Amino acid sequence: MIKTVLFDLDGTLLNRDASVKAFIDDQYDRLSDVVSHIPKQEYVDRFIDLEQRGYVWKDKVSQQMVSELELKSVTWDDLLHDYITEFQHHCVAFPNLIPMLEELKKRHISLGMITNGYGQFQMNNIDALGIKAYFDAIFISEWEGLRKPDPKLFHRALTKLNASKQESMFIGDHPDNDVRAASNLGMKAVWKRDDHSETVDADGVVDDLMDLPTLLDHLNNDQSIT
Incomplete structure (x- = not known):
């Protein structure tokens, strides 16, 4: 689960x-x-x-x-x-950003963010999107002294969120820094489809952020079967 x-x-x-x-x-x-x-x-x-x-x-x-x-x-x-x-x-959000986060919070899902970039610059952008309050923890590479795909950064986030890798999912657009890094760690890895990349080997693919709750249901059902 x-x-x-x-x-x-x-x-x-x-x-x-x-x-x-x-x-x-x-x-x-x-x-x-x-x-x-x-x-x-x-x-x-x-x-x-x-x-x-x-x-x-x-x-x-x-x-x-x-x-x-x-x-x-x-x-x-x-x-x-x-x-x-x-x-x-x-700053322009992808469609359905807020409704998707609202839906996950309704399900009592813990939410975290791991992003490369400069600390205050990225935090300003997060604030501009109006999403900071939805997240239980935010990790920005400059402030952490680590950059994706370094597994230590993912481990740090999981520890802060008191989460196990088997019960966690990461979603990102970058084939290596996001999808492969999370998959190698043992997390479920979801690709946010990006026109700049070819098909990526992932546990799931979303085009619209509102597809994520449905994908979450599918992954949870698959886990319960196995």
């Missing part, structure tokens, strides 16, 4: 692609006096390409943007500060 569900954040609960697009569109408009010599679509596309879905931190991205696009009246540090302070105002 699964009693604990842990989540990834980016690409799982937070629609990061949509959020980044909303942020960089707005940044271009707000900095139009600085960047107007660059076509908007070129500016947006280059930022998205350089940041590689969040796997390149924005200091490197900002430096490259300033250099490549010959931005004269703004520094890379200005762009980085703008990202850190403004991104939270453009």
